[in-house]
Amino acid sequence: MRLLAFDTSTEYLSLALWLDGRVLVRDLHAGQTHSQRILPLVRELLDEASLQLKQLDGIAFGAGPGSFTGLRIACGVAQGLAFGAGLPVVGVSTLLALAQATTADRVIACLDARMGEVYHAACVRDGTGWHEVLAPGLYAPEALPAVPGSDWVGAGSGWDSYADALQGAYATQLSEVLPGRYPSAQAIAELAAPQFAAGQGLPAAQAAPLYIRNKVALKTSERLQGGLPK
Numbered sequence: 001m002r003l004l005a006f007d008t009s010t011e012y013l014s015l016a017l018w019l020d021g022r023v024l025v026r027d028l029h030a031g032q033t034h035s036q037r038i039l040p041l042v043r044e045l046l047d048e049a050s051l052q053l054k055q056l057d058g059i060a061f062g063a064g065p066g067s068f069t070g071l072r073i074a075c076g077v078a079q080g081l082a083f084g085a086g087l088p089v090v091g092v093s094t095l096l097a098l099a100q101a102t103t104a105d106r107v108i109a110c111l112d113a114r115m116g117e118v119y120h121a122a123c124v125r126d127g128t129g130w131h132e133v134l135a136p137g138l139y140a141p142e143a144l145p146a147v148p149g150s151d152w153v154g155a156g157s158g159w160d161s162y163a164d165a166l167q168g169a170y171a172t173q174l175s176e177v178l179p180g181r182y183p184s185a186q187a188i189a190e191l192a193a194p195q196f197a198a199g200q201g202l203p204a205a206q207a208a209p210l211y212i213r214n215k216v217a218l219k220t221s222e223r224l225q226g227g228l229p230k
Contacts, residue, residue: 001196002056004042004081005189007182008034008074009066009094010111010157016185017045018193023186024048034073042081054085058201060192062183063091064210065119065136066111071209079204088201090192091208095121095136098156100187102178106151110158110166111183113138118158118166119212122147129194138212141165147173155181 003018013030015038016023026041046053061078064071075091082089099107105126111119118141122134134145141162152170154177159166167177195201 001058001193002051003058003060003189003193003196004045004053004056005060005092005185005192006038006042006074006077007062007094007097007185007188008038008070008077009062009064010070010182011067012182013037013041014062014183014185014188015041015045016189017049017051018186018189019049023189025184025186027184034070038073038077042077053081053087056085056087058082058088058090058192058196060090060092060188060196061207062094062097062185062188063208064094065113065138065212066094066183068211068213071211075207075209079207082204082207087204088196089204089207090195090201091210092188092191093121093136093210094183095119095156096123096130096132096191097183097187098181099123099125099130100191101181101184102153102155104153104155104176106149106153108147108152108154108166108170108174110154110156110162112157112161113213115213116140117213118144118162120144120158122152130191136210136212141169144169149173151175153178157182 006015061074095109098109
């Protein structure tokens with residue numbers, strides 16, 4: 001199976017070309033330049049593998065949660081490439097990708113959502129794959145939901161930005177914290193490959209981002225009232 005995967009949900013840009021389990025990757029800090037850099041890097045990966053886009057079996061992308069602009073870029077690029085090459089698409093949770101990139105079986109994945117909040121999910125891995133104990137949600141670091149049991153591993157940029165609050169919330173339940181982690185395209189490809197193999201890829205038109213924060217900008221009246229919509 002040959003898949004292209006990418007993530008633009010954070011300030012990092014991650015791409016992977018999955019070739020029957022062999023993986024070519026490009027990971028870099030892109031800041032605000034994802035839209036300018038992603039297509040040249042796609043071309044670079046395809047050239048390295050001596051492949052054309054239409055020779056792939058599908059396109060996987062980080063569907064969110066994450067940066068509003070970043071999710072739109074990933075979804076738009078996935079749709080555009082898939083339309084042109086007649087390929088199916090699969091959107092993968094960025095929080096699940098964080099969990100997949102660890103060697104742990106119980107992961108509390110948190111991404112810095114800015115505006116004093118984190119994107120959060122708790123995932124458990126067993127013989128059939130990952131299961132969400134807590135679905136992706138948006139929380140203030142001081143108001144995190146409880147998770148059951150112990151031996152959890154923390155992963156993601158939320159653990160860097162709000163270390164004291166997160167470790168305080170789960171102090172007795174953590175076995176390890178893995179700082180400096182961002183969603184990787186390799187993990188997205190690993191999660192998407194079984195879905196493509198099972199025929200679960202979607203038409204390009206059905207590619208959609210996972211937005212958790214409904215509004216990312218305040219109207220003038222809301223700013224004047226000091227409101228911060230969720």
